Amino acid sequence: MAEQKIISADFEVFGRVQGVFFRKYTVQTGKQLGLRGWCMNTKHETVLGHMEGSQEAVNQMKHWLANVGSPSSKIEKVDIRNEKSVTKYSIEYNDFKVHR
Numbered sequence: 745m746a747e748q749k750i751i752s753a754d755f756e757v758f759g760r761v762q763g764v765f766f767r768k769y770t771v772q773t774g775k776q777l778g779l780r781g782w783c784m785n786t787k788h789e790t791v792l793g794h795m796e797g798s799q800e801a802v803n804q805m806k807h808w809l810a811n812v813g814s815p816s817s818k819i820e821k822v823d824i825r826n827e828k829s830v831t832k833y834s835i836e837y838n839d840f841k842v843h844r
Contacts, residue, residue, distance in 0.1 A: 751802040752834060753827035757791045757809055759820035766791050767842050769814040774840030777801040780833055784843035795840075796833050 757766070762785050770783045770793065779801050783793030795805055810822045 748798060750796055750830050750833060751799050751827065752796045752830045753794070753802055753806075754825045755793050755795065755806070755809055756786075756823045756825070757793075757813070757819060758822070760816075760818040761791045761813065762789050764814050764816040766814045766817050770809070771840045771842055773808050773812075774805060777804055779805060779840055780835055780837050781840050782835070782837065782843040783840075793843075794835065796830070796835060802827075 767783050767785065770791065774781055774783075774795060777797065779795045779797035781793060781795035781797075783791055786792050795802060797805075806822070806824055810819060813819045
């Protein structure tokens with residue numbers, strides 16, 4: 745049985761993404777997709793995060809971050825950085841969490 749490839753990527757979401765439950769919905773979506781990772785607010789009023797999971801789940805999360813977000817958010821852009829294939833999960837989480 746072949747091992748499933750794990751994709752690792754960092755993200756930063758710009759726009760009106762603080763004070764609109766963006767992190768809560770990001771965690772909920774990450775968990776639904778079976779991703780591991782975290783997200784947090786920054787002092788620059790963006791949401792920063794890291795995700796790891798299957799290529800399909802990461803692609804779905806990238807789409808969600810860029811086009812859906814929380815109901816009251818206004819997403820201007822999303823930067824996806826350091827996307828790469830890894831052989832094992834690099835983070836200590838078993839699911840998706842808010843980093844404080």
